[in-house]
Amino acid sequence: MDVIQVNELTKYYGKSRGIENLSFSVLEGEIFGFIGPNGAGKSTTIRLLLSLIHPTSGLASIFGKDVTKKGPEIRSQVGYLPSEVFYYDHMHVGELLKYSASFYPGDHKERISYLAEVMELEMNRKIRDLSYGNKKKVGIVQGLLHNPTLLFLDEPTSGLDPLMQRKFFDLIREENKKGVTVFFSSHFLGEVQRLCDRVGIIREGKMVEISDIHTLQKNNYKKIGVLGRHEPASFEMPGVSNLHREGEWTQFFYSGDINQVLQRVSGFEIQDLSIGEPTLEEIFMHYYE
């Protein structure tokens, strides 16, 4: 069953583009990655789905209900972690979570203390005194405390240290195992790849590609740099592109079996080797080649 269905959704802010004719669907129980650079329309899409803003044209539904008509009903089962969290400064963390929980039916006390423990959140501090990362943790607990069946995460890991990021990912996986559908927006391909089943790539308000994560991984590019004495032509092999060389530093993109590159590299005496993720822009270049 489709939890989210988006059909030709378009949003203009006056004359400037938000998104254009966006269509996609998210299946129940999957983790859907939504990747694109800043300003591509990721937050616009999420805000449209949460009926924080209204579409210029097109349709969107969640749980089979029109988002423009059944907003409150839909939102009672939705958790949302915005890219930047803002809460009432003068409230204490516990007070804010209790306030938020009071809008959802049922008792959420145990759930709150469980989540706060996992995210190592101090409940008796004032929101005003919290660092960016700690506010984000409040956002995570607040987004999950009512056991939503659909989660919107808008660049959720910014501000979290690596340890917290891992705990957060574990938490999301755990929720997902319970059947929660996750819509995960990011401009960082790496974290999406680790978590998601499918990804949609958005660029300039349009969906460029929706693909299964395994398919994407097959033509997944690595950015490889080699420093040391070696033959200039030695890396001209299948799967290598954008090869360029400056003195003893060679850089290229590679997609394919990583072992083959490593075998080539081991044939030289090198000083340094770097294998990293290409930037999103570089990935997009691939889609436009």
Next chain:
Amino acid sequence: MRMYFRELKAGIKSLLIWTVVIALLIVVAVVKFSAFESNPESLAILDSMPPQLMEALSMRAFNLTTLEGFFGAMFVFFALMGAMAAALWGSEAIAKEERERTVEFTLVLPIPRRQIVTAKLLAALTNCALFVLFTWVISVVASRSYDPGKSLFDFLRLEMLAMFMIELVFLSLGTLLACASKTPRRVGSMAIGLILGLYFISIFAGMHEKLSWLKFLTPFSWFNASEFFRSGRFEPYALVLTGVTVVICLFAAYFTYDRRDLYI
């Protein structure tokens, strides 16, 4: 309900500040009254002032040597303070969330937007009612030492009712302003500007016969202290205009807030 109480709690400080200010104003004024009390000579000073100015400040209608007259002349301050406080409470409740960007959190809660407006509006209304009540109590207490009679209490009651009516008008204007505005930062100054504009219109309306039609445009003229001091009641047109303004503003406020985009 929870939102209403949160709003109330968030607004307590502001209510206290306004109350302290009006209390100081009343106490200082009443102390000054001792100079006017049963002292016709002091009136001579006022008589030497330009009559237009006295008219504009609606001080001519009042005999400042009596407590009633004195509180009648004070009404300008009650009306202006009530208008400002109400307009700010009405607009701030909504604009503040946008300015401090907490609005995203609030709008994602599983409640319709009109419920959010209602909660904020009721909290602001509570503040308005309490503000009038405090003003009333402080006035009564402050005038105690002059041994006031029933006529003062009757007039004060009317005056406080008028203050509340003016609050209602500006509360709904402020709410509409915040609901319809795309620039939450400017809502407060827009509201104050509107109040001052309407106040000056009420002065012009009183200055010249030819301009008297202006009085239909501004709540400060609808509830003119010298008129209800004389007649002991409000003009029916004033009550109708108040009701119509409040209904139209609130309807427009709910309508626009429900349809607008979140701006942050």
